[in-house]
Amino acid sequence: QVTLRESGPALVKPTQTLTLTCTFSGFSLSTSGMCVSWIRQPPGKALEWLARIDWDDDKYYSTSLKTRLTISKDTSKNQVVLTMTNMDPVDTATYYCARSNRGDGLDYWGQGTLVTVSS
Amino acid sequence: DIQMTQSPSSLSASVGDRVTITCRASQSISSYLNWYQQKPGKAPKLLIYAASSLQSGVPSRFSGSGSGTDFTLTISSLQPEDFATYYCQQSYHPQLTFGGGTKVEIK
Numbered sequence: 360q361v362t363l364r365e366s367g368p369a370l371v372k373p374t375q376t377l378t379l380t381c382t383f384s385g386f387s388l389s390t391s392g393m394c395v396s397w398i399r400q401p402p403g404k405a406l407e408w409l410a411r412i413d414w415d416d417d418k419y420y421s422t423s424l425k426t427r428l429t430i431s432k433d434t435s436k437n438q439v440v441l442t443m444t445n446m447d448p449v450d451t452a453t454y455y456c457a458r459s460n461r462g463d464g465l466d467y468w469g470q471g472t473l474v475t476v477s478s
Numbered sequence: 479d480i481q482m483t484q485s486p487s488s489l490s491a492s493v494g495d496r497v498t499i500t501c502r503a504s505q506s507i508s509s510y511l512n513w514y515q516q517k518p519g520k521a522p523k524l525l526i527y528a529a530s531s532l533q534s535g536v537p538s539r540f541s542g543s544g545s546g547t548d549f550t551l552t553i554s555s556l557q558p559e560d561f562a563t564y565y566c567q568q569s570y571h572p573q574l575t576f577g578g579g580t581k582v583e584i585k
Contacts, residue, residue, distance in 0.1 A: 408574040419572040422479050462569045464512035464527035471521055
């Protein structure tokens with residue numbers, strides 16, 4: 360069965376770099392069409408898509424955040440890593456990773472990890 | 479970026495009511511439109527993909543329609559477990575975007 364799990368620090372200081380890892384099972388990111396996205400949700404607010412990496416290593420980023428984001432994958436470890444630089448309190452959110460198949464919906468999600476940005 | 483606009487942002491309804499939520503894209507997205515349900519403290523759940531296809535395991539009271547720029551999610555008879563926030567999302571362009579959400583509350 361497909362599962363995804365996010366991991367990373369619960370608290371980061373302003374200006375620091377956040378590194379989040381999505382560890383998944385039940386599918387391979389080397390399979391044609393498979394994609395993993397990162398999405399975040401500030402407390403009480405809407406979902407915001409951040410980045411996506413595809414089976415062929417194509418990468419896509421939110422226009423508003425692309426200068427701060429880097430997404431990468433380690434197919435052998437079944438992991439996708441997202442880094443976000445220069446963290447600010449407005450980046451406080453629950454961060455999710457999710458799977459999709461090309462243009463289909465995000466059909467499996469991790470449980471999310473809350474990241475708080477505070478000094 | 480493709481902007482997704484949902485309406486209304488919230489609504490109050492009773493059990494058994496028919497509920498309709500709309501989503502408009504800033505440009506044509508063909509049928510690359512997905513709907514999600516999110517309950518407090520939980521990850522979103524995919525309900526409808528490709529505008530009108532029901533995700534496996536989702537009750538048939540949920541349906542989706544539309545193409546191009548205008549889309550609709552309908553709940554034919556609202557059940558107690560359907561009180562949640564609903565989001566649309568386009569997957570036409572790989573820079574995915576979500577709508578602002580519609581909170582369905584108990585009247």
